Amino acid sequence: MTKNFKLVTFLGIRPDIIRMHKLLAMLENGQMKHGYRHTYVHSGQHFDFQLDGVFHRQLKVDPPKLNLRVGKVLKRRGKTGHVQQSALLFQKTAEMIERLRPDAVLYLGDTNTVLSAIIVAKYNIPVIHIEGGGRSFDWRMPEEKNRIVIDHLSDLIYCYLDRYKQLLVSEGIPEFRIATVGNIIVDALSSFLPAAGKSPILDRLKLRRGEYVLCTLHREENIDDRDVLAAKLKDLQQLSQMLPVVLPMMPRLKARIRREGLGGILLRSKIITTEPLGFIEFLKLEKEARLIVTDSGTVQEEALILGVPCIVTRRSTERPETMAAGATILDEKDLCGNAEEALKMPTDWDRNILNPMGGSPSERIFQDILSRIRTGFFANSRSFEELQQNLFVRQAYGLEHCELRTMAAS
Ligand code: UDP
Secondary structure (H helix, E strand, O other), X not given: OOOOOEEEEEEOOHHHHHHHHHHHHHHHHOHHHHOOEEEEEEOOOOOOHHHOHHHXXXXXXXXXXXXXXXXXXXXXXXXXXXXXXXXXXHHHHHHHHHHHOOXXXXXXXXXXXXXXXXXXXXXXXXXXXXXXXXXXXXXXXXXXXXXXHHHHHOOEEXXXXXXXXXXXXXOOOOHHHEEEOOOOHHHHHHHHHHHHHOOOHHHHOOOOOOOOEEEEOOOHHHHOOHHHHHXXXXXXXXXXXXXXXXXXXXXXXXXXXXXOOOHHHHXXXXXXXXXXXXXXXXXXXXXXXXEEEEOOXXXXXXXXXXXXXXXXXXXXXXXXXXXHOOOEEEOOOOHHHHHHHHHHOOOOOOOOOOOOOOOXXXXXXXXXXXXXXXXXXXXXXXXXXXXXXXXXXXXXXXXXXXXXXXXXXX
16 A cells, blocks of 8 residues: 555755755655655755754754745746745646655644645645644634634544644634644754754853853744844843843844844944854754743754753744743843743753653654555545535535444445
């Protein structure tokens, strides 16, 4: 059954490569043994070497067989908005499907790249989604819409935690489509912490272990509006009077600061700005930081696993379990006040809450996909017979009193 099954993994941004490094290697290496075919495709949403190439190289992930180069094309056209991005992505996704004819497409996360699942689904090709059921319950977040869209288009959903699974069931997604596997970020940390330990980045930046704050800032809610961005930078300027702040800057943040003429705030502070860093260097900085201030979902998880207090500088988070664990403070308006609180926080929280089952989530996903290919899950996952297990479908057809097994015939 696995023979000739064609699986495409379709990724788009920096953390996708970090989270998927192990699963990608397993999917690539398992082809001969298990008889399926795997193709790694990249949308090109992130395309700068520092946000893409460096991760393939450092994490030893083979480059994608096909890159749709969406980001580069849009940059050349000078039109990089959500609408233009989705339009081009949809068109390129259709071309990719025509070319590769996959039997299933595997996605991760909540980026704009996952919106292309609508095209995949329209071709009646099964969609698989890792990181299903993440919700911030904050409709203003662009990613919240992406999460909801992909989950409801998916034939198979891997959730990090059981809580996410329950949430999807409450949204009406049938349970047989959902599996809880743990958070695959733990695999990235297990793989690369030893290498990070040897990184000379602290010396390079003249920092001392436990005596600095590491910060990342890139979400639309923090950088798109001039006043909000200025306030965030001023907060960091003030925080840097307490402890030096290291700020690796995404190209978009750098461009926003330049365009809005806010560079002076950085100059009048103890903020050390850098280019975006490789994962090994960044992981070392995270591990040795006294405090992390971030608007990144992934950095928030990494801080919890590493035992470093974290302030999430956002209105809401799709990872509320880090707050419930006592590892994260959500901050919208009082960074320095919250930093003082965070510095007093006990750091003995349970570091395993993101992967309560232990073991490797990537391995669990790999084995599960293999067994579903073998048993023909993807061939039947949208069949009418399967859907008839759903009470709403049974009621709609007036079949709620029929025996489940005889429904197709009736
Ligand atoms: N990261 C990195 N270099 C940096 C900043 C972040 O390698 O300069 C890593 C970080 O360890 C985490 C991921 O990139 O694994 C987070 O990416 P990002 O904040 O872009 O994504 P989000 O989690 O917000 O989707």
